Amino acid sequence: MMNAPPTISTEGAGGRAEAQRERILSAAQRCFIEHGFHAASMADIAVAAQMSAGLMYRYFENKQAIVLAIVERQLEEKRSFIRQLHSAQAFTTGLAEAFKLWRAGDPRVMSPALYLEMSAEATRNPQIAAALRRSDALTRAELQAWLASPRSEGGFGLSQDVAASRALLLRSIVEGLALRAAREPDLDLAPLRSALEDLFARLLA
Amino acid sequence: MMNAPPTISTEGAGGRAEAQRERILSAAQRCFIEHGFHAASMADIAVAAQMSAGLMYRYFENKQAIVLAIVERQLEEKRSFIRQLHSAQAFTTGLAEAFKLWRAGDPRVMSPALYLEMSAEATRNPQIAAALRRSDALTRAELQAWLASPRSEGGFGLSQDVAASRALLLRSIVEGLALRAAREPDLDLAPLRSALEDLFARLLA
Amino acid sequence: MMNAPPTISTEGAGGRAEAQRERILSAAQRCFIEHGFHAASMADIAVAAQMSAGLMYRYFENKQAIVLAIVERQLEEKRSFIRQLHSAQAFTTGLAEAFKLWRAGDPRVMSPALYLEMSAEATRNPQIAAALRRSDALTRAELQAWLASPRSEGGFGLSQDVAASRALLLRSIVEGLALRAAREPDLDLAPLRSALEDLFARLLA
Amino acid sequence: MMNAPPTISTEGAGGRAEAQRERILSAAQRCFIEHGFHAASMADIAVAAQMSAGLMYRYFENKQAIVLAIVERQLEEKRSFIRQLHSAQAFTTGLAEAFKLWRAGDPRVMSPALYLEMSAEATRNPQIAAALRRSDALTRAELQAWLASPRSEGGFGLSQDVAASRALLLRSIVEGLALRAAREPDLDLAPLRSALEDLFARLLA
DNA sequence: CATGAATGAGACTTCATTCAT
DNA sequence: CATGAATGAAGTCTCATTCAT
Numbered sequence: 004m005m006n007a008p009p010t011i012s013t014e015g016a017g018g019r020a021e022a023q024r025e026r027i028l029s030a031a032q033r034c035f036i037e038h039g040f041h042a043a044s045m046a047d048i049a050v051a052a053q054m055s056a057g058l059m060y061r062y063f064e065n066k067q068a069i070v071l072a073i074v075e076r077q078l079e080e081k082r083s084f085i086r087q088l089h090s091a092q093a094f095t096t097g098l099a100e101a102f103k104l105w106r107a108g109d110p111r112v113m114s115p116a117l118y119l120e121m122s123a124e125a126t127r128n129p130q131i132a133a134a135l136r137r138s139d140a141l142t143r144a145e146l147q148a149w150l151a152s153p154r155s156e157g158g159f160g161l162s163q164d165v166a167a168s169r170a171l172l173l174r175s176i177v178e179g180l181a182l183r184a185a186r187e188p189d190l191d192l193a194p195l196r197s198a199l200e201d202l203f204a205r206l207l208a
Numbered sequence: 209m210m211n212a213p214p215t216i217s218t219e220g221a222g223g224r225a226e227a228q229r230e231r232i233l234s235a236a237q238r239c240f241i242e243h244g245f246h247a248a249s250m251a252d253i254a255v256a257a258q259m260s261a262g263l264m265y266r267y268f269e270n271k272q273a274i275v276l277a278i279v280e281r282q283l284e285e286k287r288s289f290i291r292q293l294h295s296a297q298a299f300t301t302g303l304a305e306a307f308k309l310w311r312a313g314d315p316r317v318m319s320p321a322l323y324l325e326m327s328a329e330a331t332r333n334p335q336i337a338a339a340l341r342r343s344d345a346l347t348r349a350e351l352q353a354w355l356a357s358p359r360s361e362g363g364f365g366l367s368q369d370v371a372a373s374r375a376l377l378l379r380s381i382v383e384g385l386a387l388r389a390a391r392e393p394d395l396d397l398a399p400l401r402s403a404l405e406d407l408f409a410r411l412l413a
Numbered sequence: 414m415m416n417a418p419p420t421i422s423t424e425g426a427g428g429r430a431e432a433q434r435e436r437i438l439s440a441a442q443r444c445f446i447e448h449g450f451h452a453a454s455m456a457d458i459a460v461a462a463q464m465s466a467g468l469m470y471r472y473f474e475n476k477q478a479i480v481l482a483i484v485e486r487q488l489e490e491k492r493s494f495i496r497q498l499h500s501a502q503a504f505t506t507g508l509a510e511a512f513k514l515w516r517a518g519d520p521r522v523m524s525p526a527l528y529l530e531m532s533a534e535a536t537r538n539p540q541i542a543a544a545l546r547r548s549d550a551l552t553r554a555e556l557q558a559w560l561a562s563p564r565s566e567g568g569f570g571l572s573q574d575v576a577a578s579r580a581l582l583l584r585s586i587v588e589g590l591a592l593r594a595a596r597e598p599d600l601d602l603a604p605l606r607s608a609l610e611d612l613f614a615r616l617l618a
Numbered sequence: 619m620m621n622a623p624p625t626i627s628t629e630g631a632g633g634r635a636e637a638q639r640e641r642i643l644s645a646a647q648r649c650f651i652e653h654g655f656h657a658a659s660m661a662d663i664a665v666a667a668q669m670s671a672g673l674m675y676r677y678f679e680n681k682q683a684i685v686l687a688i689v690e691r692q693l694e695e696k697r698s699f700i701r702q703l704h705s706a707q708a709f710t711t712g713l714a715e716a717f718k719l720w721r722a723g724d725p726r727v728m729s730p731a732l733y734l735e736m737s738a739e740a741t742r743n744p745q746i747a748a749a750l751r752r753s754d755a756l757t758r759a760e761l762q763a764w765l766a767s768p769r770s771e772g773g774f775g776l777s778q779d780v781a782a783s784r785a786l787l788l789r790s791i792v793e794g795l796a797l798r799a800a801r802e803p804d805l806d807l808a809p810l811r812s813a814l815e816d817l818f819a820r821l822l823a
Numbered sequence: 824c825a826t827g828a829a830t831g832a833g834a835c836t837t838c839a840t841t842c843a844t
Numbered sequence: 845c846a847t848g849a850a851t852g853a854a855g856t857c858t859c860a861t862t863c864a865t
Contacts, residue, residue: 039332041246045839055847057841066839119328126321126390127243135391168399171388172381172407179384183376185331186340194373202377205410224828249855260830265857449742451656454859465826467862476860529738536731536800537653545801578809581798582817586787589794593786595741596750604783612787615820634849660835670851675836 024062027052028076029110031069036114040070040124067130074121074131078138080113085142085177089149090157095199098180099192105184115185118178139174146170150207159207169206176202229267232257233281234315236274241319245275245329272335279326279336283343286318290347290382294354295362300404303385304397310389320390323383344379351375355412364412374411381407434472437462438486439520441479446524450480450534477540484531484541488548490523495552495587499559500567505609508590509602515594525595528588549584556580560617569617579616586612639677642667643691644725646684651729655685655739682745689736689746693753696728700757700792704764705772710814713795714807720799730800733793754789761785765822774822784821791817 030052034043045066049056063069088097104112125132150166152158161169183190235257239248250271254261268274293302309317330337355371357363366374388395440462444453455476459466473479498507514522535542560576562568571579593600645667649658660681664671678684703712719727740747765781767773776784798805 037332039246039328041244042332044837046837049848056839057848058846060840061845116328116331119324119331122387122391123244123321123324123328126241126324127247132391139391164399168403168406171400172403175384175388176377176381177384178387179380179382182327182383182387183380186327186337186344194369195376198373198377201373202407202411206407228828250857251855261856262831262858263829266828271856447742449656449738451654452742455861456859459827466860467827468825470861471824526738526741529734529741532797532801533654533731533734533738536651536734537657542801549801574809578813578816581810582791582813585794585798586791587794588797589790589792592737592793592797593790596737596747596754604779605786608783608787611783612817612821616817638849659833661833671835672837672852673850676849681835 020062023054023058024072026054027059027062027069028072032073032076032110032114032117035070035073035120036116039120070124071130071134073117074134077113077117077121078134080111081118082138082142082145084113086145094203095196098177098199099196102180102184102190102192102195106188113181115181118181119185142174143167143170146173172206225267228259228263229277231259232264232267232274233277237278237281237315237319237322240275240278240325241321244325275329276335276339278322279339282318282322282326283339285316286323287343287347287350289318291350299408300401303382303404304401307385307389307395307397307400311393318386320386323386324390347379348372348375351378377411430472433464433468434482436464437469437472437479438482442483442486442520442524442527445480445483445530446526449530480534481540481544483527484544487523487527487531488544490521491528492548492552492555494523496555504613505606508587508609509606512590512594512600512602512605516598523591525591528591529595552584553577553580556583582616635677638669638673639687641669642674642677642684643687647688647691647725647729647732650685650688650735651731654735685739686745686749688732689749692728692732692736693749695726696733697753697757697760699728701760709818710811713792713814714811717795717799717805717807717810721803728796730796733796734800757789758785761788787821 027048031043031048034047034051037043038047045056045059048069049059052059059069063072084097084101088094101112105115121131121135125135147163147166147170149157150159150161150169151163153160159166180195232253236248236253239252239256242248243252250261250264253274254264257264264274268277289302289306293299306317310320326336326340330340352368352371352375354362355364355366355374356368358365364371385400437458441453441458444457444461447453448457455466455469458479459469462469469479473482494507494511498504511522515525531541531545535545557573557576557580559567560569560571560579561573563570569576590605642663646658646663649662649666652658653662660671660674663684664674667674674684678687699712699716703709716727720730736746736750740750762778762781762785764772765774765776765784766778768775774781795810
């Protein structure tokens with residue numbers, strides 16, 4: 004007769020609750036990419052997740068919680084992606100690779116549209132802003148460490164100062180390219196690649 | 209003998225109608241920056257513009273028209289800003305200058321937050337996408353022409369191909385920096401400046 | 414400096430005020446026919462009358478007053494039309510004639526669409542209902558007098574009772590045809606004519 | 619395994635959804651009769667239906683859909699009513715009977731006020747116009763078939779041509795009477811009856 | 824006399840969220 | 845656990861009417 008308290012046992016990664024959360028997030032991601040955080044309604048997400056709207060409230064306190072979870076997930080993916088770029092050749096190739104996957108609509112890569120949406124939203128939503136800041140700090144540190152590490156370990160042996168400023172620049176470039184990808188999905192990759200290779204040759208030589 | 213039909217005479221730049229439009233756009237810009245296109249309501253804008261919500265519809269067909277007008281205005285400002293960067297020293301200095309103005313909340317410079325909002329919205333709104341595309345084409349052409357022009361005219365004498373790929377890269381960098389500005393408004397400018405100067409020295413030497 | 418009291422000298426039929434009223438009514442009639450009483454806005458009427466919306470309030474207290482004036486005018490036209498039918502041949506011919514004029518969009522004949530609109534509105538607007546009732550009473554009396562007048566005077570010499578019930582029927586038929594005209598503007602007139610001639614031959618023989 | 623997408627199962631005639639639709643339509647009908655299609659607001663209907671305004675949008679896409687549903691329902695009732703008139707005595711009696719029911723406010727009979735409203739609206743709303751046209755065609759065919767059927771089957775054995783023109787006339791008369799009913803709800807029925815009996819005697823003898 | 828800018832109420836519609844079943 | 849009916853607030857937009865100019 005009375006509702007049991009919503010004791011959703013998180014019970015590890017394989018639990019049913021986790022699967023449901025995953026389903027909701029996957030659906031939400033698709034909706035957010037297509038319509039944006041505001042225009043995507045809970046009803047849209049429920050349809051995409053093939054469950055009732057009410058049920059989603061068992062797994063997420065409200066829409067904002069879903070948005071935040073999506074943001075966190077995307078940031079994690081972004082960091083792991085940037086980590087993969089750690090090697091001079093991979094940087095250019097990796098960016099081009101990701102570009103192609105985006106175009107193909109692969110949901111595992113971070114969607115540039117979603118990245119824009121998150122960034123825009125962060126200018127007004129403190130929770131999202133905090134998440135981005137945390138992720139930024141991690142990325143910055145990793146990039147800087149890579150650039151400062153000795154060449155024998157795949158790095159470039161830059162001083163901490165130079166590494167820091169180069170890291171800032173690299174991140175801006177990657178983000179700028181993401182923005183461009185969102186805006187010009189059928190961009191010709193060849194000139195971009197050659198420009199990037201040139202850039203890295205000069206910047207990290 | 210017969211009166212003009214009750215429409216709003218646009219009557220040049222000094223007209224009252226134009227002043228009202230300006231008031232609305234200025235208010236809308238503030239609201240859009242603060243809350244985003246979706247979350248800023250017509251009522252919010254009306255309060256900011258100190259007029260009734262209904263009146264705004266004499267000057268703009270609907271909210272979307274206001275959004276579009278803001279977008280066009282911002283794009284024009286962005287282009288004129290990029291044009292000012294045309295000179296190697298100015299590029300770095302100009303970027304840093306703009307950064308400072310943004311921080312100070314100067315409404316004449318393009319707001320990075322608004323730029324993000326526009327870019328995100330463009331992924332779903334065809335009219336905004338078209339406006340960005342048009343503006344992009346202009347910017348690209350101008351940048352490329354600059355890079356390809358002879359050094360005697362302040363350019364770099366690059367071949368068209370190289371100029372094109374460099375222009376693409378430069379735009380991505382500028383946009384990436386805008387994104388960063390939106391996200392990290394109190395970023396330390398010194399490392400950024402040195403990185404940029406370094407970049408230009410190597411890229412456009 | 415202060416507005417003079419709105420002393421609109423009615424000054425006979427040729428006054429300027431009367432001309433303005435006429436212009437407004439003519440415009441309103443077109444708008445009401447096209448959009449109905451509710452959907453036609455004061456702004457629509459102002460455009461059609463080629464004057465400002467505010468000016469109309471100098472000649473009519475409010476929209477409702479315009480509606481009422483239109484109704485009265487239409488009713489007068491309807492009565493004069495029915496009066497013209499007074500003669501057995503003219504009845505059929507006159508109806509068919511009116512039908513053709515309606516189709517041609519002649520504004521002097523009563524619009525069936527407007528007649529419907531008025532009738533519908535009368536079921537909820539007491540002022541319009543009263544106007545229709547007054548007009549109805551006149552029409553009824555005229556028709557009945559005609560039917561009861563001796564044949565030597567162009568009538569049918571019916572008893573008052575029979576004349577009354579026949580008048581009721583005739584009016585219903587005319588109204589029914591108006592309704593049909595509104596609904597089926599490209600109705601084939603031939604069968605209708607033959608049916609009407611037949612009807613009158615049998616009913617008023 | 620997977621739940622159905624959250625739509626409203628129409629599930630036959632006994633479903634809850636159907637009951638709700640019915641409730642809304644019944645409320646809407648009352649409101650439309652009292653205030654007309656335009657003046658009756660969704661809020662009015664919601665109050666009459668004793669539910670929130672928002673809920674109605676689960677059952678009808680928009681106000682226009684409600685209007686259309688009402689129109690269709692009324693037309694169906696009108697056709698079934700006219701079908702009942704098929705027999706010379708019933709025609710007169712049936713009309714008088716309906717007249718009395720209207721007066722009593724019986725919601726099962728078609729409301730003359732609503733009929734007027736529909737007809738007026740049809741002159742500008744293509745969907746309503748189409749519905750009326752469809753219904754008209756059915757009524758016309760049924761009436762004509764009745765008049766042309768042999769007397770042994772309750773008809774009048776008229777030729778198709780004559781039957782067609784008589785059917786047109788009969789419909790106009792019925793509609794004219796409906797209009798009259800709307801306008802003069804306390805009309806004395808006796809003279810009308812005698813006129814109608816007379817008419818049928820002469821027209822269908 | 825005439826304009827049309829301005830207002831404010833109210834219309835339709837959407838949507839996050841709750842809760843009885 | 846799951847549904848989806850239900851609500852209420854809020855959003856966009858229209859329009860009759862007024863009034864300073």
